Amino acid sequence: MTNAGCGNDVAPCTLRAIGVIVDVIEVNDDLCLACDNNPAAPAYVRAYVYVKYPSGLTAAFCAHHGREHRDMLIRQGATILDLSHLVHT
Numbered sequence: 001m002t003n004a005g006c007g008n009d010v011a012p013c014t015l016r017a018i019g020v021i022v023d024v025i026e027v028n029d030d031l032c033l034a035c036d037n038n039p040a041a042p043a044y045v046r047a048y049v050y051v052k053y054p055s056g057l058t059a060a061f062c063a064h065h066g067r068e069h070r071d072m073l074i075r076q077g078a079t080i081l082d083l084s085h086l087v088h089t
Helices: 063-075
Strands: 002-004 014-017 049-052 058-061 079-082
Touching: 049 063, 058 063, 063 079
Parallel strands: none
Antiparallel strands: 002 014, 049 058, 049 079
């Protein structure tokens, strides 16, 4: 798997598997939305799960909140790009 456009501050990040685009989700920020709205959470938690709702709105979540909200997001018909496997690499 290779990536193009990743590793910088500019979205989008396009992931390719054998030359086929898997998913592209543009987000305004690369920080966890749920952590950002929680005053008890550490500041600036990196997002690894990117979501696009059927309405076109997008959100980004840390690996923890991505897992926590996954079932709800699937029920809502959201497209999910989960890069949480990259957390410990």
